[in-house]
Amino acid sequence: MGAVSNATYLGLDLSTQQLKAVVVDNDLAVLHETSVQFDNDLPEFRTYGGVIHKKDEPHVVVAPTLMWVKALDMILDKLRVCGVDFSKVAAISGCAQQHGTVYWGKGSRNQLQRLDPAKFLHEQLVTSFSVSPSPVWMDSSTTKECRMLEEIVGGPQKLAEITGSRAYERFSGPQIAKIARTRPEAFSSTERISLVSSFLASLFLGDFAPIDWSDGSGMNLLNIHTKDWDDVLLEACGLGLREKLGKPVSSSSDIGPISSYFVERFGFDEACRIIAFTGDNSGSLIGMRLKEGDVACSLGTSDSLFIWLNKPKIVLEGHVFCNPLDDDAYMALLCFKNGSLTRERIRDSAAQGSWQIFNELLESTPRGNFGNLGLYFDVQEILPFLIGDRRFNKANDEISRYSSKEVEVRALIEGQFVAKRAHAEDFGFVIGPNTRIIATGGASANKSILQVLSDVFNSPVYALELANSAMMGAAYQAKYALSQNESNFDEITRCLPEPALVCRPYHDAETIYKSLVVRYRKIIETAKNKTSTK
Numbered sequence: 001m002g003a004v005s006n007a008t009y010l011g012l013d014l015s016t017q018q019l020k021a022v023v024v025d026n027d028l029a030v031l032h033e034t035s036v037q038f039d040n041d042l043p044e045f046r047t048y049g050g051v052i053h054k055k056d057e058p059h060v061v062v063a064p065t066l067m068w069v070k071a072l073d074m075i076l077d078k079l080r081v082c083g084v085d086f087s088k089v090a091a092i093s094g095c096a097q098q099h100g101t102v103y104w105g106k107g108s109r110n111q112l113q114r115l116d117p118a119k120f121l122h123e124q125l126v127t128s129f130s131v132s133p134s135p136v137w138m139d140s141s142t143t144k145e146c147r148m149l150e151e152i153v154g155g156p157q158k159l160a161e162i163t164g165s166r167a168y169e170r171f172s173g174p175q176i177a178k179i180a181r182t183r184p185e186a187f188s189s190t191e192r193i194s195l196v197s198s199f200l201a202s203l204f205l206g207d208f209a210p211i212d213w214s215d216g217s218g219m220n221l222l223n224i225h226t227k228d229w230d231d232v233l234l235e236a237c238g239l240g241l242r243e244k245l246g247k248p249v250s251s252s253s254d255i256g257p258i259s260s261y262f263v264e265r266f267g268f269d270e271a272c273r274i275i276a277f278t279g280d281n282s283g284s285l286i287g288m289r290l291k292e293g294d295v296a297c298s299l300g301t302s303d304s305l306f307i308w309l310n311k312p313k314i315v316l317e318g319h320v321f322c323n324p325l326d327d328d329a330y331m332a333l334l335c336f337k338n339g340s341l342t343r344e345r346i347r348d349s350a351a352q353g354s355w356q357i358f359n360e361l362l363e364s365t366p367r368g369n370f371g372n373l374g375l376y377f378d379v380q381e382i383l384p385f386l387i388g389d390r391r392f393n394k395a396n397d398e399i400s401r402y403s404s405k406e407v408e409v410r411a412l413i414e415g416q417f418v419a420k421r422a423h424a425e426d427f428g429f430v431i432g433p434n435t436r437i438i439a440t441g442g443a444s445a446n447k448s449i450l451q452v453l454s455d456v457f458n459s460p461v462y463a464l465e466l467a468n469s470a471m472m473g474a475a476y477q478a479k480y481a482l483s484q485n486e487s488n489f490d491e492i493t494r495c496l497p498e499p500a501l502v503c504r505p506y507h508d509a510e511t512i513y514k515s516l517v518v519r520y521r522k523i524i525e526t527a528k529n530k531t532s533t534k
């Protein structure tokens with residue numbers, strides 16, 4: 001079918017809380033967009049924020065694999081009811097929450113290859129998974145496996161040099177190693193291990209889809225220089241892992257035709273191509289059309305900062321991933337686990353659950369918040385590795401509560417962004433006079449929050465018309481991958497509007513927040529020392 005003028009492209013984002021889908025035309029304009037919210041639309045799975053926190057196993061966080069399958073059944077029917085003509089879709093790509101792992105049991109490939117178009121996917125795949133529910137990125141129960149991986153290659157610095165990151169609890173390698181150690185029978189009966197991204201691609205492909213280099217960089221298993229698995233790390237995690245993972249591919253690979261299941265059930269053209277799916281942050285980098293020098297700030301379930309890198313660097317905090325658009329480039333990522341769910345907690349406790357009241361409270365307090373600074377970590381934070389709430393007054397005494405709700409609200413938002421700036425500077429992000437912060441994710445629609453982001457980074461903040469940059473990135477990748485022999489990515493996306501300026505920093509911002517960043521560093525050093533001596 002190729003890139004013909006009336007072609008459309010389907011992009012999906014399987015994020016933590018929902019599955020989102022968008023159909024764009026040949027000019028990448030949105031024709032249809034819809035979503036399936038896991039908690040509300042699939043209540044039978046009893047998730048909160050799309051995940052399940054295991055009560056009897058601290059730090060274990062999972063998500064029902066079959067819920068994701070059922071969400072795909074639902075979202076395609078929602079698109080069909082919206083009037084989408086699937087026969088025009090020339091290519092499909094997607095992205096998904098990173099690091100989560102899906103374990104396909106013995107015989108599941110055969111099931112994928114022989115799906116009955118008269119039935120729902122979830123009816124046919126209910127027995128396909130050897131491990132379910134799936135461990136997801138919010139899990140932090142694999143510290144033992146992290147230390148093992150670092151030790152086997154000669155330490156965290158060496159692991160970061162090979163895979164782009166020191167070992168992190170949420171990364172797929174430590175997660176797989178834990179399954180192999182604690183559930184050896186399930187591990188040995190596993191035919192294929194997918195990331196959440198390649199799992200979703202497998203459904204469309206009707207076969208096991210390969211892991212792409214960019215999302216594969218979030219596993220502590222892929223050598224980001226050779227773009228191949230590191231055998232020492234594979235063997236340390238589990239026997240036969242190379243075969244279970246399959247060969248990783250470039251993120252803009254055409255991985256094959258759509259499964260006949262979708263042709264017969266939904267009317268897709270058999271010429272529709274499936275493009276490799278990738279991680280949600282990589283999808284956002286594509287959707288934001290990030291330029292060198294820009295800093296992307298994604299404000300979602302997790303918050304993340306990322307930049308384009310022309311070459312890798314070795315860091316002990318943060319991550320270097322293979323670039324999803326340019327096979328010779330990279331991207332830097334800093335991830336903060338306590339994002340929107342923490343903001344919603346304080347919205348509910350301090351602002352009666354109303355964003356309007358939240359914003360009024362935020363705007364009623366001065367920059368610097370009378371010297372108060374707060375850190376709010378509902379779940380084990382990644383950067384810094386701390387958990388719990390910590391509130392400090394202007395004398396830097398830790399206190400149990402603030403005197404007013406408006407101080408609490410500002411302490412949350414300033415604390416989240418001061419932490420981001422401190423860790424970004426430690427990583428080597430250059431925040432200078434020409435820096436643009438490009439905001440995306442749900443909270444990027446909140447101008448009051450973006451004003452604090454602008455002040456803390458002393459940089460102007462821009463936002464895209466569409467907050468769902470990861471989903472849009474998937475649609476752009478679908479078209480780009482089909483057309484990359486004729487046009488480069490900039491040419492493909494030139495028709496799109498540039499990010500719009502939302503706010504600029506106040507003149508006093510740099511003075512206020514430069515000192516808050518110093519204070520933040522001292523607070524977390526003290527807190528980490530206290531935690532390590534416990």
Ligand SMILES: O=C(CO)[C@@H](O)[C@H](O)CF
Nearest residue numbers: 097098137280302304335
């Ligand atoms: O863990 C993360 C990145 O390393 C998060 O951004 C997840 O991808 C969110 F789904």
